[in-house]
Amino acid sequence: MEEKPKSPRTAPKVVDVARIAGVSTATVSRVLNDPDKVSQTTRDAVLAAVKETGYRVNRAARNLRTNSSRAILALVPNLSNPFFSNILSGLERELNAQDYSLLVTDSGDAPLTSDQMDRLISAGQADGLIVLDGSISQADFARVQANNPSCPVVFACEWVEDVKCPSVRADNLGGVQKLVDHLWENGHRRFGHVMGPASNVLAQVRRDAFQSRVQELGGDMREEWTIPGDFSIDAGRAAAERVGAMTEAPTAWICASDQIAFGLIAGLTRAGINVPNDVSVAGFDNIEMTEVFNPPLTTIHQSRNQMGHSAARAILELIRGQKNDAEIYILPVHLVDRDSTGPAPR
Amino acid sequence: MEEKPKSPRTAPKVVDVARIAGVSTATVSRVLNDPDKVSQTTRDAVLAAVKETGYRVNRAARNLRTNSSRAILALVPNLSNPFFSNILSGLERELNAQDYSLLVTDSGDAPLTSDQMDRLISAGQADGLIVLDGSISQADFARVQANNPSCPVVFACEWVEDVKCPSVRADNLGGVQKLVDHLWENGHRRFGHVMGPASNVLAQVRRDAFQSRVQELGGDMREEWTIPGDFSIDAGRAAAERVGAMTEAPTAWICASDQIAFGLIAGLTRAGINVPNDVSVAGFDNIEMTEVFNPPLTTIHQSRNQMGHSAARAILELIRGQKNDAEIYILPVHLVDRDSTGPAPR
């Protein structure tokens, strides 16, 4: 392109566009935000002027005037966890398609206090909040909502109990049931579970689902066979040590996450216990690595991308006032049967 | 709709605080932005009023007035890649500590065009740009910089050649050398490489480092032993098929990423080739899974967190005008010797 007068020109503004197009600033603004209100010819003239000047709206000014930011803030418990980044990816795509931006905050090690959250969603920062962190206390959360009554919130993946917000989540109950059933059909009767962090909803729901299904089927299940953990590889490794010390152990383990399963299998293998010949291990999430892990991991697949996508749609509907009810979207999951589970040994 | 007398109270503004504290808005603003300019007593009164009203600045208004956004935009090639999310995590922490927000954009499948980038950094969206995507063309990038001369840019992890911006990256050259040397010391003489995407700087740098080191040592290395790929598990799997069809194959493979190594090992294993007994395989990055993979992967560790952290500091220095030169920060890496590599078979 040809170089325009290399003036220390400041960015073009609506007035500049208006002058060149021979109209008022109001008209320029209308062309940009509500084209139908303007006649075809004027519209063309304005668009030409926009192109000529290279005009782009100043977001800050627009945000101030319209009292919105066209940005959504995502609260992630742990950005380095690939599981969450997948959801973010889906989220970001849908938001961008709708001309919204994505702000990201890592809540870090400690659950956010209401003070911190308040600061994060302080006036004008974001039009809505997508919470992926279920470890926030219900009281803290209620306080934040009271302080920011106008800030729409949607939960994705995790959630906080007793809070009235739309929530997108996987069918955790169904997933765990599928796992238990699958193992049951393979002849397993003694079941163990490695939990996520006890304070986490997902961990709780999955454990409860595990326990009630095993009970329904009449399987064997003991207190010490439900091992506390925290979704991490290390938790799986630690669990393996406890398993090694058991005089009587389950033949089938259901882990609250794939990472736990990886750690557990690694630990068991090191201890000379073969998976799946001696014991079956299943995970939950179907993260990318499950397929190449050795042995490939039996697990529950949930679509993280879709979760992000749905959460984005939900929050936009909320913002646009198209919906008001705290709907709960439960996304279907399915069992992926691989080699880490097999028939029960006898 | 039932319009409830919800909150007759709109968010408090500077004027409200000013009235309560018995001062002018200018003084309130000074207390908040430049406390030293105000006497102790007035300051206390204002702070008390701030607390009483629960006042929080309206970002949009401040941004408009100060012509800044206190936000940084990160351009990520693929958010779902755990490797990047780790960098983001470090980035986010440092930025938040300095009261900056992090905006994230996934550049998606295709490299961004200059048009898209222009839109992304359009006036007032962000004060700076952190680019993690090295696949943007040099021409596109130059155009964007020309259009937005005032937008500071820092590269992290990846970069675009011939662009004058600070850049934070791992010691890729040194890392690959360490790998080659390590394998050489283990008696390997025939070396293969599975590349990242040919258009990616990192992939190029790592391949070049591989080739020149092998050459320096006088190792054996052939055209068909350098297999094109794209950093993914699938690329590793595909490479395994090609290896299976070779009449003569290397005894040691260096992969451009851990994920490639996972796929390669999985493929080789399936084909009945044992790692590390028949062939050694090394990765690059030391992602979390390497440790529990079977066999645990020999690889090069680079600190993603630190990379994010350094990038954040670099961009803030740029924004604050404390630095102006396009410094290149090379972060040290180290070899992590695990079980996927061993002595050369004979």
Added chain:
DNA sequence: TCACCCCTTGTAATCGATTACATGTTCTCC
């Protein structure tokens, strides 16, 4: 005591867009 400076604070302009309201024009239908 005066002149000058420094410290503290207030007044009011300003950032750049959106939009309520006003105005003018054209069209419709009786």
Added chain:
DNA sequence: GGAGAACATGTAATCGATTACAAGGGGTGA
């Protein structure tokens, strides 16, 4: 032909903070 709707456009107020400039008061040195 005229009342009124429907449309197109312009004028100017407005969003909420920051900050240039002005001004008042107290201290200092000659």
